[in-house]
Amino acid sequence: MEERNIGYVPQNYGLFPNMSVRANIEFGIKVRGVPRQERERRVRELVRLLGLEGLLDRRSQELSAGQQQRVALARALAIRPKLLLLDEPLSNLDPKSVRQSISYLRGLVDELSIGSLVVSHEISSLLEVADAVFFMESGKLYSLGSAEEALRNPRYLSAARYLGFETFLKVLRIDGNEAIVEGLGSVDLSLLGNRPARLDSSLALYLALRPMGVVVEDAGVGLDAVRCHLSVEGTAQGSYMWIEGMWRVRVRLPDGAEVLAVASRRVKAREAVTLCIDTNKVALVAGERF
């Protein structure tokens, strides 16, 4: 990493506890022998960019997590890196600091136009600043395209788990445009957003569903927004209020498969329900469920 000119911000920020904020930011350019005047100019610029006014003489231990992260960012940016590498940048922050962090990140990307590589397990908040999404598993890196492409068509089951898909139904057979799917029966693949041809054929295929794409009929969540391409009967197993302010319902399909759906009201266990599946929110993925 040292020779490749990569600015690195580790998960715990890695501020040098023996140095002031200013000394932290200046460390890299001092090591590289940047003259004092230029160093001060860069520090001033980074202080403005990252809102670090008044913190320069503090010690890292006195800073909040959000401030520490900005100091670490400033330190990494001071060397004018070709690439910025951030490891789990949101994992130590409270929700307010997450918003702040995202807005600083966006500002940096816009203003400095430095390519930034962000590694995270919790990517939902980061998708709004991402130009491209990659997925890494067992040492292999998969390119998933833009955030929109990744969300529409994650292609790999294990990638889909990170992108909001929570139900995976096994595809038993594909016949031209028709797939026979566990729990659903026959599904017209031409209705799906993605093209099955690009999938890894050595793996099993699954239909990946988002809870938002499966709506309990007559308890719809703005049903007009969710087109009912496919409907299926099932039995509710119970429901709980979820973070989007809607009810999540576990529904068992006649053949035993379980689906996560949403509803605008509590659905009692053992209640018979009709599910309305929006195939635009369904993706065909390859992988293994367990």
Added chain:
Amino acid sequence: MRRFTALVALFSIAGGLVLLFFSYPIAVLFLVGGRGLIEALKVPAFVLALLVTLITSTVAAAASVVFGVPLAYILARHSFRLKGVIEALVDVPIAIPHIIVGVMIVLAFASYYGLGPLLAAHGIKIVDTLIGAALAVTYVSATYTIRVVQSAVQMLDPELEVVAMSLGASRLRTFFSVVLPNIGRSVASGALTSWARAASEAGALFIVAYEVRFGHQLVYPAPVAIYEAYVGLGVISAAKFSAAMLVVVLGIFLAARLLLGGHR
């Protein structure tokens, strides 16, 4: 807030007994030897003895830092084959009876075996010299610095070094700018422990440097001087020299600890 339970009470009694066991003999020593303390410090031969001991233990502490810190860093940061053997070797000096350490030092550096003839050819004398005394007390005390520094490095987040190198710092620069300042307190505290251990060494010195050539005189290292007083003059006389040495050594030890900032 911890509640004061029966367990805490029981442990406090057990712990109190240990503390009493530690402090009671010191109290008696000062009770018996305290009055002769000033008198002992006016005996020129004994002052020289203390000086010799302070010099050799300071050399030992310095050597522990210079040679021990790099080893501690490697042990803390790297794993390699036979690391277990090296880890054990670091502890060996504590396990060897110190009188045997003395015999080994003489055999290895001042006899017809080992490095003895080579050193003799260059006029380097080991037996009854400051060099020999320093070698002996370093052997029995360096382990403490290595262990304390090793655990301090293990506690230090390795990401700090990764970041420093990503910013362009060399490994050496990283060590001196990022690692050392953050373990400085532990280095000092380890050195202090080694120093105190070296100052208290008698066994190895009995063999290597019962007397030390210091300028034109022959001087007993302080622990040997106290032993001499005990054998020749009796326990009361030994007590006043002991009290005097304890005041000096403990005084330096406690002052240094205070400087390092209390409880660490």
